[in-house]
Amino acid sequence: MGVFYVWKAVLLLCFVSTISAVHWPDGTYTLIKSDAGCPSNWLEGWRFQDNENDNNKNKIDVGNYFFGITEQSPSNFNFSYCTKDPQDFSNGKKWPPGSYCIIRHGNACPGGFENGSIFWDDENDNNKNSAGGILPSGQFKQDTLINYCCRRDGKFSSPIELPTSQAFHLLKFIYPCQAVKGMSVKEIRVDFDDENDNNKNQVHEMHPVGSHPGKQDNTLIYCYYSPK
Structure with missing residues (x-):
């Protein structure tokens, strides 16, 4: 009986060690902040986006788990x-193949991703657009432009390995x-309900x-991910 419990404890220790050894991939990039907060030692920022004033139709799914957003139809x-x-340490880990997007930070996407952008023609x-802290790559003035990194070099149904210690979002x-x-x-x-008059929304x-x-x-x- 004693040998059984020792064996079980060793297996549990190995499992925990494996989970804790999974780090975020190398490089710099941005994720939307979830209600679980940012990963340890990551940099934080925010963007207030002034959307259309007239008959505003902003909408967000219930249970979105974004930090600080509780309304279903915020104006x-x-x-x-x-x-x-x-400046974070390098662990040699790369983003795995798959079908997903992250938000770009800096001048280039991590290896394996292709670059793109979305432009919002705000009110x-x-x-009243405003911003603070460390932001993704883009433009955050009267209108909003955000750069993205996307890839489609693997099956969406084949699970990729990322840290599982707290919730996060991909795109x-x-x-x-x-x-x-x-x-x-x-x-x-x-x-997003963007500017009605002479709208200039673009994607690239x-x-x-x-x-x-x-x-x-x-x-x-x-895509909101939470530990099973």
């Missing part, structure tokens, strides 16, 4: 961001949300699914 969006410190009248790209080992996943849709190259090239309003679909 403006205030998203917070987590950015991996460029023109009495625009959906073409197929259903990418499977992640040890994590449950839920799709979160965000509808490889961008997350849900946005509408040439359309007046943008949509994004996030």
Whole structure:
């Protein structure tokens, strides 16, 4: 009986050690901040986006798990961001093949990703856009432009390995949300009501699914991952 419990304890220790050894991939990049907060030692920032004033149709799925967002139809969006410190140690881990997007930070995407962007034509009248802290790559003035990194070099149904110690979001790209080992996943849709008059919304190259090239309003679909 004693040998059995020793063996069981060794297996548990090995399992915990394996989980704790999974680190975020090398490089610098940004994730949307979830209600679980940012990973330890990551840099934080925020963007208040002034959306259309007239008959505003902003909408976000219930149970979105974004930090600081509790309303289903907020008239403006205030998203917070987590950015991996460029000075963080290198562990040799690369982002695994799959079908998903992250948010770019810096001048280039991590290896294996292709670059793209989305431009939001925000409210023109009495625009109240503001931002602070460390932000993704893009432009955060009267209008908003964010750069993304997307890839489609693997099956969405083949689970990839990422840290499982706390919840996080990735962005959906073409197929259903990418499977992640040890994590449950839920799709979160965000509808933006952008400027009505002479709207200039644009998308370029490889961008997350849900946005509408040439359309007046943008949509994004996030994938929320929580430990099983």
